[in-house]
Amino acid sequence: MSTFLCLYVIGLLVPDTGFSLFVDGVLASLAKWSLVAVCWAAVVRGGARSRALSGSGGLTGFGHLELVLTAVAVSVIALSDSFSLALLIWGGADEWHQTSDFGYAVFFALMMAVLAILLRRRLRGMVWSVVLDSTIGVLGTTSVLAVLLGPVANALDAAGANTAISTAVAYPLFNLLLVAVVVAVTTSQGPVAGRRWILLVFGLLIFTATGLVFIMLKSNYVLGTPLDAGWAVGLALIALWADAASRPSVAQNSSSHSLAALAMPAVSTAAGLGVLLLASQTAVSPLAVGLAAATMALAAVPLVSRQMALRRQARTDELTGLPNRRALYAEVSRRLTADTRPKRALLLLDLDRFKEVNDSLGHDAGDRLLVQVGRRLQLGLGPGELLARLGGDEFAILLEHSEQAQAETVAAKLRATLAQPFTLEGISLQTSVSIGIALYPDQGDDLTALLRKADMAMYKAKSTHSGHHVYRSVDNRHGDARLRTLQELRLALTEDQLILHYQPKINLKNGSVSGVEALVRWQHPERGLLFPDQFLTLVEEAGLMHALTQEVLRKALDQSVLWAAQGRTLTVAVNLSASSLIDGDLPERVGTMLSARDLPATVLMLEITEDFLMADRDRARDILTRLRASGIKISVDDFGTGYSSLAYLRDLPIDELKLDQSFVFPMADDARAAALVASTIDLAHGLGLKMVAEGVENGVSYDELVRYGCDFAQGYFMSRPIPAAALDDWLTARLNAAALP
Template sequence: MQLNNFARHSGPVLRYFGRSGMWLVWAMGLLVAAYTGALLLHGQGFNMLVDGILSMLTQLVLLAVCWLAVARAGRGHRELLLAAVAVTGVVAANVYALSAHSRGEELPFPSPTNVGYLVFYALMTLVIGMLVHRSARGLAWPVLLDSAVGTLGTASVLAALLTPFLNSIGDATPDATGSIAVAYPLFSLLLALAVGGVAASQSSHADRRWILLIFGLMIFASTDIVFAIIGDRYVIGTPLDAGWMIGLALVVVWLDSSTRPDAVLGHAANSAAALALPAVSTVAALGVLVLSSQVPVSPVAIGLAAATLGLAALPLISRQLVLRRQLRTDDLTGLPNRRALYTAVAGRIAIDRSQPRALMLLDLDRFKEVNDSLGHDAGDRLLIQVGSRLTAELAPGDFLARLGGDEFAILLNDSGQLEAEAAALRLRIALAAPFTLEGIALQTSASIGIALYPDQGDDLTGLLRKADMAMYKAKSGHNGHHVYRSADNSHGATRLRTLQELRIALTDDQFVLHYQPKIELKTGTVNGVEALVRWNHPTRGLLFPDQFLAMAEESGLMHTLTQVVMRQALDQAAVWLAAGRSFTVAVNLSASSLVDAELPERVAAMIESRGLPASALTLEITEEFLMADRDRAREILARLRASGIRISVDDFGTGYSSLAYLRDLPIDELKLDQSFVFPMADDARAAALVASTIDLAHGLGLRMVAEGVENGVAYDELVRYGCDYAQGYFICRPIPAADLDQWLARREISASTE
């Protein structure tokens, strides 16, 4: 209760002090400006109005601002109290000197004037020390090192300027006046050291209050240094007097602003300022050393300059070491990179050329789909986890590096073929455990190619090339890992040549479509076809999908190939529509094509541009895509269905089927895989599976299409089970569009004559 009453009654008082403090700050600034201008105008010599009345009034206002700020800050701010006492000491010294001068008296030695200035330097050095100590907590060592460089560099320059005074310290019998004359610059030097440290340590978190304090102290100390250099030639009433006043005013403004919450600025990063002070200090120290070769310079200054350059060299050495490490390290995983691999292999081979070794090239299977479906951030996290697992499975002497993308290289020491294959199996088992990404349990696999040293290569370039061939062999054969054999060399060359030809085929329209009709079993009519791609190779003839689709998928060309197939299929659908045949054309889409976020809009635009109804297209997708990312599948399929495009699940029953996705996802039909249809005639259980699957589809409101109908028995059974559509060699093989037109014409003639 008492605290609340105090706060209620003291609030207006504090607000009054806050407002009056601001008015005093503005008044102080105007008085300092007026005093400085008057010194420039009235000329040398004592002027009672300027050097007496105006000077004293200005200093009294300085004191008022100081002590109001201390009262506003309250307890717990010892540095502000010490700063106010320091300013008070200078003002008291000036008042004493002015009163003595007005009476025509010579100042005694020692006098209160000397004491006041010495107390100012001592207290402000203590204040700066307290602030630096507080600021240095938690700073990284490079920041502290920059602070030390700035401090020593500043000290070396001041020591060089004060060489006569520093040398006088060594005199055997200095008089008292000389000692005081030397004491001022020494305290200035000590203050400059502290200010340099503050500037460096605060440069990365600079705010205007620190700038005020630093500039104020530097101006005040610099004025004292000039005064010490002038000595007996100093005359009161010159512009030099303004230096002390301006320096004190800036210190007072810093003190006042430190007690105002609204004046506290954010600690904005300023990397340029962080580098400026140590850089300038280093150049200044170098200048002191150069100067010492031409004119006498104090040994103290030379020592400080040498120490500055020595400390400044430490970050350069450290950065060189860091740079060398970064050049050999993969930024993402922290593993050695390709450059480090070349160095390691060359070094180990040079040490012992007789020791058998194995180089393994590991590539993640279907990694592109992770990036496309979950994003590159998830792909990066997967690579980091893969690197950790591989590291845990390797022996201490083995070397693991990331070459880029999803490729890793592993050098096994003292390893023949058996040891390498055992290691490959161990790594594959480690990677088979699920990874957790974006809250999804993701399973991945890897293909590993193995090349043996020295039998299959005596340098890294040759080993990498052969390991790459073996890795492709493992990937295409789906057998996990493969040891290089001489026969793989020709296969690798063939693969590279085929890949280049595949790229040319996409631009030269070498791909053609064959169409297989779908029979509506209830009526026996044809109202839909499936488009199947063929490669009309200029030298190898007509190639079927199993000879090039896997390569198109692995090389990232599947998206382009899908666009080619889609364009040709819709063009043919438009031709049929113009001829009076309203066919639905089915096009197969790979999982990599379905991760394209713009696919629904692009397909809808292609249909609209040809004047086709959306129902003219059916997109066939696999269970693999549906099960890999159900949320993404739902979003993509919903957008396709919204435009009227039909969705069919191809090869139903061969993947990890789930009744949940049949319930949740927007699909129109199921295509029963031919592996269920083939054995129907001879296997009662297979026939029962087909019958139950047809009932399941109808129960969910889906159409059922049976693939691979090879004989009349299977056809009749499908009719009896109520299957909706069928396709297969018994009905018609996939044929070009012109041949299909002739087949349809013959079928229509046959039907009309029956």
């Protein structure tokens, strides 16, 4: 193709006295028929691609319809030119002009269909902003075309153009308009198929411009001049587009797409402004002025839209898409002042232990959890009820026409909705929510007052584990105390106010002390010694459990170092909450702490609860397997009080079970309780596990446990939890007593 085309163009550029049979006949025909071959090869290639993608045959063998029409159009030009050439050689000059005009009219009609197909495909699925940019591009481009084609129209009028000439001009002009539309739409969406469309656009522009010049010079046109090269070059670019369109697309850089999409409306707006400025200085067609004015008017629409978008953005939570705190204040204020209907309720929701999700799975996972929570809350509310995200893991809901009973019903429904497991990072995660409720107008006549009281009610719900709580006046005092305690607790973690007491575990076979359980206490500077039930709930609420666990592990292992130096071999058991075990890096961090103190892993036992084992079996297996692989022992605390399923005892790496004291207390007086204890000990031994009985309060229970074959026991009958120094004295006294005859 390129050889014949180059020879033909070069031949046209050589000074000549007129028609050359070799150049204008043979080379011209070979060049155009080679372009026909390229186009039909593209049709065949496109059909093969269509069959490969669709897995079917049939009409897909013809390729895309636009390729077929393009091949037919180029074939019509080649056929009409060849036939016209034959007529010219045989002396039919009039028939030559008629045949040529007919062929070119058919060509333009077919190419208009091609452009229409491409335009329809580009418009399909476009969002309104792209449609707007495309429209601006079309109007700006056509306004410039209207200015540029003004001289053509004037020349035709001066020449006294007849109907035939006007019809011949209409096709190329309409093609120019469609080209402008395709350029505008395509550019506003970014380059298509690696900018291949540029070949089609320039090919049609060159071909059409050549045709317009031909019409203007029709009486003076001479065959074989350089003007003829315009048709050949235009056809060549169209054929190259067809060839490229039949091949697989190549991915383009998204940044170039963005620049192109931004450039088209900007350039079109500048073009429209230029046309209006030109119209103020010289005569310009009313059509061009109208198109330019429409371009400028539409260009202002994105500015207005942008202002509206900024306004929405200022009142929308970026993560969840819900109204934010600002929107909540505005909407609630509007509703409260719009009417006097008095009964409303404000619900303040806070996810429990959300900080552990961020710390363990990362903030991305936490963000995805918040998005899912927002969606579930929306689905759980009725029309007219306002949901907003205040920030972090806090959400607010305003219920219309709601008294206390209805508000509590909605709160219970939402808690049940959020209790269903979420899936994050491939992990099934269960979460819970605490809800505080404040009633309008009884408990506040504006949003600020309602939020403050709902906040106090929400923390009351957290501290009592009730799920939801309706504000009462007494909660005000509790709220102040809670905030003060929370601040003091943060100081306690940094100022070494937390201490450990140790309760010995007695080997029931020989009476020796094989290990101890480390139990945290808070040595409050004003309130004295505080037990875990007085502050652990607040630790969980405030997201401080991770820091507390680290502090307890550090103190327990430091004490193990001291005991090892004294020659005491004691296993130290440390309790871990379910929220602590969400941390995927826990095994490595504990291993590092042991290595730093040169302690064997067997010195540490971690006590976990059944709720963690059952909430996420796969995660529990992963964490526990990695802990066990390092040599750390695993104990299940409060065994028997959690889930009834015992499947995890078979599946998970566990060393011992700690029978809850609620089974041990009544054992001496309740035969059924004693039978449960005996059967549970047999179950543990059957699974190869050790059994520890907690809450041994008297000698009868102690002796019964020995008789049932229990391995270890803890309880006040042997020793309360005591500081390390007191435990040393207790151990020494116990050894001395055992040494007496």
